[in-house]
Amino acid sequence: MKRIARSKTPDVYTEKRLATRRRIKRTATRKFSRRGYETTNVSDIVSELNLSQGSFYYHFPDKKSLLMEIIRDFLEKVKSLAASWAKTTETGQEAAQLFAKNMASLLYENRETARITMKESNNPDPEIRRVIEEFYKYMYEQTELGLKLGIGLGVVRPMDTRVAAVALVGMIEKVVIDSLDHRGPFDIDHVINEITNLQNFGIRPAQKR
Numbered sequence: 001m002k003r004i005a006r007s008k009t010p011d012v013y014t015e016k017r018l019a020t021r022r023r024i025k026r027t028a029t030r031k032f033s034r035r036g037y038e039t040t041n042v043s044d045i046v047s048e049l050n051l052s053q054g055s056f057y058y059h060f061p062d063k064k065s066l067l068m069e070i071i072r073d074f075l076e077k078v079k080s081l082a083a084s085w086a087k088t089t090e091t092g093q094e095a096a097q098l099f100a101k102n103m104a105s106l107l108y109e110n111r112e113t114a115r116i117t118m119k120e121s122n123n124p125d126p127e128i129r130r131v132i133e134e135f136y137k138y139m140y141e142q143t144e145l146g147l148k149l150g151i152g153l154g155v156v157r158p159m160d161t162r163v164a165a166v167a168l169v170g171m172i173e174k175v176v177i178d179s180l181d182h183r184g185p186f187d188i189d190h191v192i193n194e195i196t197n198l199q200n201f202g203i204r205p206a207q208k209r
C-alpha cells in the first residue's frame with residue numbers, strides 16, 4: 001500500500017493567521033507607545049486594521065495579554081543579545097563598546113516597545129508590572145555581571161555595581177527613546193561615543209598632565 005506524500009506547501013490559513021497576529025501587535029505597539037496603554041482601546045487597534053473586534057479576540061484574549069506578549073518578545077531579543085555577549089572571550093574596551101552599540105541598536109529598533117516598557121513600569125496591574133520588572137531585572141543583572149568582570153580584570157574601577165548597572169541601562173535607554181521625539185537621522189555611533197565618554201570620564205574636563 002502506497003503512502004500518500006504530504007504536501008510541503010505552507011498552510012495558507014496558518015500563514016494568514018500569523019500575519020494578522022503580527023499586524024495587530026505592530027499596530028498596538030505603535031498606539032501603546034504614542035497614546036499610552038490605558039487610553040488605547042481594542043476598537044482603536046482594529047479600526048486601523050479594518051478588522052472586527054471578534055477577529056482581535058480570536059488572536060488575543062484581551063488587551064493585557066497583547067501588551068504582555070509585546071514586552072516578552074522584547075525581553076527575548078535582549079536575552080538573545082546578552083547570551084551572544086556572554087559567549088565572547090573579548091574583554092577590552094572595544095568589545096564593551098561594541099556590546100553597548102548592539103544594545104543601543106536593539107533598543108533603537110524596538111524603541112516604541114522600550115518606551116512602552118518605561119511608561120508602564122508603574123501600571124496598577126500587578127501582572128503587567130511583574131513582566132516589566134522581569135525585563136529590567138534581567139537587564140540590570142547582565143550589566144552588573146559585565147561590570148564585575150571588568151573590575152576583576154582591572155579595566156573597571158571598584159564601585160557599587162548594582163547602582164552603576166541601573167544608571168548605565170537607564171542612560172542608554174532614555175537617550176535612545178528620546179530619539180522618538182526628534183526628527184532626523186539617529187547617529188548610533190555618536191550616541192554610543194558620548195555615553196561611553198560620559199561613563200569613563202564623567203562631565204569634568206580632562207586633567208592636564
